[in-house]
Amino acid sequence: MTISLQDAMKIGGLRECRVIAGYQGLDAEIRYVTIMEVPDIVRWLKGNELMLTSLYPIKDNPEAQKKLIKQLHEKGTSALAIKPNRFVEDIPLPILEEAEKYGFPVIEIPEPVSYLDILSPVMNTIFDRKVVLQEDLEEAYRLLNEVSLNEPGIQSLIDILTHLTKHNIAIESLVSFVDTPLLNSPFQDFKHQQIEELEHVQRPIRLKRRHKEAGSVSCITAPIIVDGTLYGAISSWDDAQEHIEADLAILERASSVLALEFMRRKVRYEVELQYKSDFFRALFRxxxxxxxxxxxxxxxxxxxxxxxxxxxxxxxxxxxxxxxxxxxxxxxxxxxxxxxxxxxxxxxxxxxxxxxxxxxxxxxxxxxxxxxxxxxxxxxxxxxxxxxxxxxxxxxxxxxxxxxxxxxxxxxxxxxxxxxxxxxxxxxxxxGVYRLLAQVSEEEELTRFYTETAGLLAEYDDKHNLELIRSVEEYFYHNESVSAAAESLYIHVNTLKYRLQKVKTLTGWSLQDSEGKLMIQLGLKIGHYIHHGYRQR
CATH class of the missing domain: 3.30.70.270 (Reverse transcriptase/Diguanylate cyclase domain)
Structure with a gap:
């Protein structure tokens, strides 16, 4: 098993160290940690080592220092961590220049940090990954399956996942039929883009989430997918300790277990929803x-x-x-x-x-x-x-x-x-008046009223394209202001006056009389009402 140099820099004594050259190589994987205090150790290297050294064998030889970086790079060594102060005051410039040339990481170890502070934590992490993946993963799966079969509750699952991963765990629900204790999530709601991504990949991914107390937090989030839709998620986070491969496997299995539980509750919910719909019908109909x-x-x-x-x-x-x-x-x-x-x-x-x-x-x-x-x-x-x-x-x-x-x-x-x-x-x-129209049971009478008023204007419009209906509507909309209505229609005031006079000629109702205005307005309202099929809604 391996660990990336970037992740290793967050473990043990390496947290106190700093990369001073070859930043491009931070993704290199570390399989071993070794110490170089003899000049010919390079021949024994296999690759993927983090090498610790004081540079004692080559402290006075710039050419050997340059050659060392080239050899380590060719051997596939992950990085070189140098502890100055004892034999060299500062890390030699030839080493830094050569490291930049190959994109080979060089790390400076401060005086208080010992080799053991680096070697033990990194190797323990690598070893722990092997142990967990080879021996504990099946046991973790067994525990998760027991949770599913015995249904002891979501809180029990949170406790088990916390124990297995050694990280903070939050289980969130995006559905109403799973509600305890899931709604007490420490995170703000998922963004729409995050939901789409989780539904697309359908496996654990790393997300930036907004924690309600801690601010922005980097999480591993495993989606709970039912029928291709995100119903919930399991999020794991910890500032002090990085996730390992086993964590991802455990979270993925847990999300599958929960997906089955969510599916069962969904079926029960849909049955209850049908009963509720029937009850609504009985109560309100x-x-x-x-x-x-x-x-x-x-x-x-x-x-x-x-x-x-x-x-x-x-x-x-x-x-x-x-x-x-x-x-x-x-x-x-x-x-x-x-x-x-x-x-x-x-x-x-x-x-x-x-x-x-x-x-x-x-x-x-x-x-x-x-x-x-x-x-x-x-x-x-x-x-x-x-x-x-x-x-x-x-x-x-x-x-x-x-x-x-x-x-x-x-x-x-x-x-x-x-x-x-x-x-x-x-x-x-x-x-407004539509409240009254909705109470009229005889649609024939409404149709007759429309035909005798606004319907005459609509019929004339169909034949002559004069826009009488629109002209009258704009006239009423602008509170019977002829100039404002004409401007809205992009026509001359006299043209609008002619059209309004035409209304009286066709219907017998004058827009100068209150009764005439009422009849035409009602006709327009009824026209909207019956011609859009209200009765069929």
Whole structure:
């Protein structure tokens, strides 16, 4: 077994030493540590040695010093560590020049550091690697497999890994169905790029992580992969001691063991998720007079009306392409939501995500701010803004909670109808007249009203391309300012006046009369409402 010179410089007496030439060779591997105090030792070298010397045999011979560096380089020696002060005051310049020429590392040993301070720790590390890999690795695998079979808990696994690797260990979960003690990670969340890298390589890699107390830390992180997706990770770190090959093997086996455990819990979670979806359907789609049994089940799902929920409904367009989209990502969505509000209740029905946000003690303003945070986090996760709608805050009754649920559904449906995709949900109270239109059960009557008002303008536009609909919309948008609307349309004021007069000619309603304005505006709203297929949402 070997150890790199760069890693060796962090062990024992070498921590007090410094490389003064040949930095290019720091990746050289060390297999042995030997001492040179006789001139012909070079012939016995096999390669990969760290040689320690006082230069006594060649202290007065510059040519021999240059020749030594060349010979060591040709033999494949890893580095030369020189202890001056006793026989040479400083490390000779010919040695440094020749070392730079070959990229051969030369190390200066300070006076207080003995050869033994270097030789023993480095050789012990090399020997320990051999022992662990040859004798202890199978025992480590056995212990890890017992953890998996006996399921003693995640904390037991952390203890075992700490014992086996002699490093700090943290196990992190990115899914909601594995939550203790994994959520108490000492690190900040993974960056999106790190998640992609772990999912790609699917084996332990070295990462720079941000420790909540110690700042930037170099870790070995082993991904916990289920169905190609990162569900969690095991991170190992230690400033005082480097990782060895056995650590990587142990962490990789541990991540495989945990992947099986995560898979089992995932299956159980998906079954529970189906039950929860069925319950949501019974609670919110059923009668407003809920039975005592239903209310008891609600409390079992931590739905407590006294928390005064605001309901939010979220739809992801990606759900149109795969029927399992929400199921596949539900656990990560729950993690995002519970990170912001731990007492929120999350469920799904018909490819729609529902969030019951408890407002008691927080207020509606805080609830809306957190809803906005949910949407922004979803945007980061899927690189696309979802549609979302929220209802009013319910009081402490299931019937009002059902009303908030229905309002959120209405707001979501209309936001999809009108393509109101924004980084915040559409609130039910912001829907204006669409709230009333949503209550009309006779679509034929809405269609007739549209045909008698704005529909006449649309029909004329189709035949003559006069843009009457757009002109009227801009006119109302600019609070009936003809000049502002004309400027927005890039037309002359007189042209717009002609178009507005045409509206009266076609519909019989004048935009100078309040009744006429109301009829045309309603017609426009109904046109948006029925032509985007709200009823099919």
């Amino acid at each position: 059923g009668s407003t007079s809920h039975t005592k049994d239903l209310e008891e089940k609600a409390r079992g799902y931590n739905i407590l009306p006294e928390r005064c929920y605001m309901c939010c409904a979220v739809y992801f367009e990606q759900a149109d392409t795969t029927g399992t989209f929400l199921t596949d990502h539900m656990t990560k969505l729950e993690m995002i939501i519970h990170h912001i509000e731990p007492h929120a209740v999350v469920g799904m029905m018909h490819h729609v995500l529902y969030i019951l946000y408890p407002t008691k003690g927080k207020g509606e303003e805080r609830a809306l701010l957190d809803m906005n945070r949910f949407i922004r986090e979803f945007e980061k996760m899927f690189a696309k803004t979802p549609f979302a709608g929220t209802g009013r805050v319910s009081s402490n009754s299931f019937s009002e909670l059902q009303e908030s649920f229905e309002q959120a559904e209405t707001a979501l449906s209309i936001s999809r109808t009108l393509h109101l995709q924004d980084s915040r949900p559409v609130h039910y109270d912001e829907l």
